Amino acid sequence: METSPLVLAAAHVLVAALPEAAALDVGDVAALIETPPNPDLGDLAFPCFRLAKVLRKSPPAIAQEIATAIPREGLVAEARPTGPYVNLRLDLQHAAPLVLAPLARGQTPAPPSRAERVAERVAERVAERVAERVMVEYSQPNTHKAFHVGHMRNLCLGDSIVRLLRADGYQVVAANYLGDVGAHIAKCLWWYLDVLDEAKRTPPDHARGEWLGELYSAASNQLTDWEEAATAGDAAAKASLDAAKARTTEILRKLEARDPELIAVWERTRQWSLEEFDEIYRWSGVSFDRVFYESEVDELGLRMVEEYLQRGVFVESEGAVGIFNEEIKHMPFFMLRKRDGTSLYATKDLALAQLKFEEHEIDRSIYVVDVRQSDHFRHVFLTLKKMGFEQAERSEHVPYEMVELPSGAMATRKGNVILFSALRERMTRHLRENYLSKYTSEWSEEEIALVAHQVALGAIRFGMLAHDVRQKIVFDMDAWLAVEGDTGPYLQYSAARMRSILRKAEEAGKGLDPTLTSNAERLSAAGAALQQPEERGLLLALAQLGPQAHRAAQELRPSVMCNYLLELAKAINRFSNSKQCHVLSAEGSVLDGRLVLVSAALAGLTWGLGLLGIEAPQRM
RNA sequence: GCGCCCAUAGCUCAGCUGGAUAGAGCGCCGGCCUUCUAAGCCGGAUGUCGGAGGUUCGAGUCCUCCUGGGCGCGCCA
Numbered sequence: 001m002e003t004s005p006l007v008l009a010a011a012h013v014l015v016a017a018l019p020e021a022a023a024l025d026v027g028d029v030a031a032l033i034e035t036p037p038n039p040d041l042g043d044l045a046f047p048c049f050r051l052a053k054v055l056r057k058s059p060p061a062i063a064q065e066i067a068t069a070i071p072r073e074g075l076v077a078e079a080r081p082t083g084p085y086v087n088l089r090l091d092l093q094h095a096a097p098l099v100l101a102p103l104a105r106g107q108t109p110a111p112p113s114r115a116e117r118v119a120e121r122v123a124e125r126v127a128e129r130v131a132e133r134v135m136v137e138y139s140q141p142n143t144h145k146a147f148h149v150g151h152m153r154n155l156c157l158g159d160s161i162v163r164l165l166r167a168d169g170y171q172v173v174a175a176n177y178l179g180d181v182g183a184h185i186a187k188c189l190w191w192y193l194d195v196l197d198e199a200k201r202t203p204p205d206h207a208r209g210e211w212l213g214e215l216y217s218a219a220s221n222q223l224t225d226w227e228e229a230a231t232a233g234d235a236a237a238k239a240s241l242d243a244a245k246a247r248t249t250e251i252l253r254k255l256e257a258r259d260p261e262l263i264a265v266w267e268r269t270r271q272w273s274l275e276e277f278d279e280i281y282r283w284s285g286v287s288f289d290r291v292f293y294e295s296e297v298d299e300l301g302l303r304m305v306e307e308y309l310q311r312g313v314f315v316e317s318e319g320a321v322g323i324f325n326e327e328i329k330h331m332p333f334f335m336l337r338k339r340d341g342t343s344l345y346a347t348k349d350l351a352l353a354q355l356k357f358e359e360h361e362i363d364r365s366i367y368v369v370d371v372r373q374s375d376h377f378r379h380v381f382l383t384l385k386k387m388g389f390e391q392a393e394r395s396e397h398v399p400y401e402m403v404e405l406p407s408g409a410m411a412t413r414k415g416n417v418i419l420f421s422a423l424r425e426r427m428t429r430h431l432r433e434n435y436l437s438k439y440t441s442e443w444s445e446e447e448i449a450l451v452a453h454q455v456a457l458g459a460i461r462f463g464m465l466a467h468d469v470r471q472k473i474v475f476d477m478d479a480w481l482a483v484e485g486d487t488g489p490y491l492q493y494s495a496a497r498m499r500s501i502l503r504k505a506e507e508a509g510k511g512l513d514p515t516l517t518s519n520a521e522r523l524s525a526a527g528a529a530l531q532q533p534e535e536r537g538l539l540l541a542l543a544q545l546g547p548q549a550h551r552a553a554q555e556l557r558p559s560v561m562c563n564y565l566l567e568l569a570k571a572i573n574r575f576s577n578s579k580q581c582h583v584l585s586a587e588g589s590v591l592d593g594r595l596v597l598v599s600a601a602l603a604g605l606t607w608g609l610g611l612l613g614i615e616a617p618q619r620m
Numbered sequence: 621g622c623g624c625c626c627a628u629a630g631c632u633c634a635g636c637u638g639g640a641u642a643g644a645g646c647g648c649c650g651g652c653c654u655u656c657u658a659a660g661c662c663g664g665a666u667g668u669c670g671g672a673g674g675u676u677c678g679a680g681u682c683c684u685c686c687u688g689g690g691c692g693c694g695c696c697a
Contacts, residue, residue, distance in 0.1 A: 049678085083640060489659055576657090584656050
């Protein structure tokens with residue numbers, strides 16, 4: 001795992017004190033170093049369990065020996081054996097320049113070098129080759145359908161993964177893949193063209209995509225109703241169902257045949273959805289480098305099926321074409337062409353993969369798609385491999401659990417879908433009414449609007465990212481509106497307070513001297529002046545920033561970052577609530593130390609929030 | 621039936637490669653705004669880490685089985 005400069009420095013001290021026979025290098029030691037459960041024990045801890053075997057001594061005895069061998073000068077002020085651990089207390093005179101100075105200077109944690117990444121890969125035996133150019137595909141909404149809170153989880157996850165990977169040194173192509181063809185379009189257009197009368201066929205001025213989504217739901221629900229009634233023996237329903245099915249099939253066929261009249265309708269309605277998606281992405285602060293459309297890979301997919309059928313990679317089965325991936329024992333057949341000769345979702349995914357590999361020369365391909373598609377992607381990757389795409393080995397699915405409501409899974413059928421627009425509206429209004437109203441006389445309307453937007457987005461993004469991907473999110477609107485405790489706004493608030501201190505210091509003529517962070521002597525004195533436990537705690541929390549961001553990127557888990565940032569914010573608030581840590585009333589090196597600490601905390605938190613796509617407001 | 625995932629405090633969840641008395645938020649009780657934003661801070665109460673075996677010096681974490689829940693399983697996307 002990536003280690004912080006602080007841990008690395010401590011590892012150097014430890015290695016020098018280790019017995020020869022320990023045979024551990026700095027990297028090994030750094031990887032073993034952990035944080036004691038209780039700050040009273042120390043700042044860093046070195047566990048001696050691993051050494052027990054090679055040294056043929058008990059861990060406590062080893063801890064004892066190491067502790068006595070450590071010189072009490074430089075970074076380590078105190079080394080105390082406690083059972084099997086050597087607990088280190090650091091001298092902040094040396095720690096502050098390592099941890100705080102770069103951040104206060106405006107430097108963000110450096111991504112690992114290529115050599116480090118290779119070493120890490122080798123150590124983990126993941127792959128000998130290190131990917132540089134990565135594509136992350138996410139969002140993938142369907143046109144003609146509503147964009148709801150479930151889609152928001154995907155959007156937040158994908159966007160954060162993109163940001164994490166970029167911060168970790170990768171070149172990332174952020175990709176979207178829009179579902180603009182298929183049965184759902186036919187259902188929607190059937191309702192639009194055949195069921196709605198002329199007068200009702202005009203969409204509203206705003207939220208046209210949403211309006212289309214309603215048509216789709218109505219159509220979908222009607223078909224299900226008829227189907228149920230038909231199964232129960234209702235002849236009229238059966239007739240209606242058959243007629244509707246014939247019509248949707250006709251619509252699909254005409255679209256495939258590029259029927260000018262229907263294509264015109266398709267293009268017009270599709271555009272309504274696309275415009276709405278753009279608006280959502282703009283509000284959410286998400287942008288894509290490449291947008292793929294299902295409509296653009298449809299034909300290519302079918303050509304590939306034909307080609308690989310000829311080559312014998314694919315086979316015919318019951319009139320359909322596919323491949324038997326025996327590796328997936330419980331469902332080996334992967335269908336790629338229907339009996340009627342048309343393509344499937346799977347077909348298009350093969351074509352899309354080829355397009356990605358060729359067009360963008362990526363060497364790693366990430367798909368952020370919900371967990372229900374796990375088997376599908378295993379098939380896709382296995383199939384790509386058998387087709388000869390070496391990148392298949394470096395393709396991976398990031399599965400995440402669904403967003404549900406207290407009433408169960410969201411379903412248009414049940415009418416319990418919470419649209420993204422509703423969440424956005426309610427969150428923004430709630431923040432204005434309950435928190436920002438106190439500033440109406442003080443701040444401009446522009447600033448209030450900006451902060452309402454930033455905080456609403458912060459609450460939504462954090463809410464979507466803080467859960468591990470394997471946990472489903474039960475979306476409870478009231479709970480989401482209560483933006484206190486472990487929430488995005490808490491993090492933003494913490495940043496705003498840091499900023500406020502710096503602003504007031506500036507106003508009082510006690511601002512941070514920009515030359516301080518490059519003045520070794522003054523910096524040491526400033527570090528040495530940090531005597532309060534809250535100051536130490538905050539510094540130690542900041543030391544974790546780089547390593548945690550790296551871990552989150554490696555594991556493709558923004559939730560790692562969320563949890564870490566909560567700890568950082570807690571350390572920040574403990575500091576700013578402590579009477580003993582007052583900044584403005586401090587003088588000399590104590591003032592210097594606190595200003596550097598606050599600057600570093602603000603920079604670190606802001607940067608970390610940025611990896612989640614959350615902005616830190618100037619004030620709130 | 622087969623496969624994948626989940627199960628930790630009343631609720632929602634953390635818990636990195638197994639390691640020091642299992643943590644946080646919400647809720648509950650009690651404190652803290654003439655010193656820097658109370659969207660905050662401090663203190664208190666609450667746990668058979670679903671169950672049973674096993675591996676290990678050491679298991680919430682690894683293995684096996686079981687129970688409960690969710691999801692997926694050839695012509696939808």
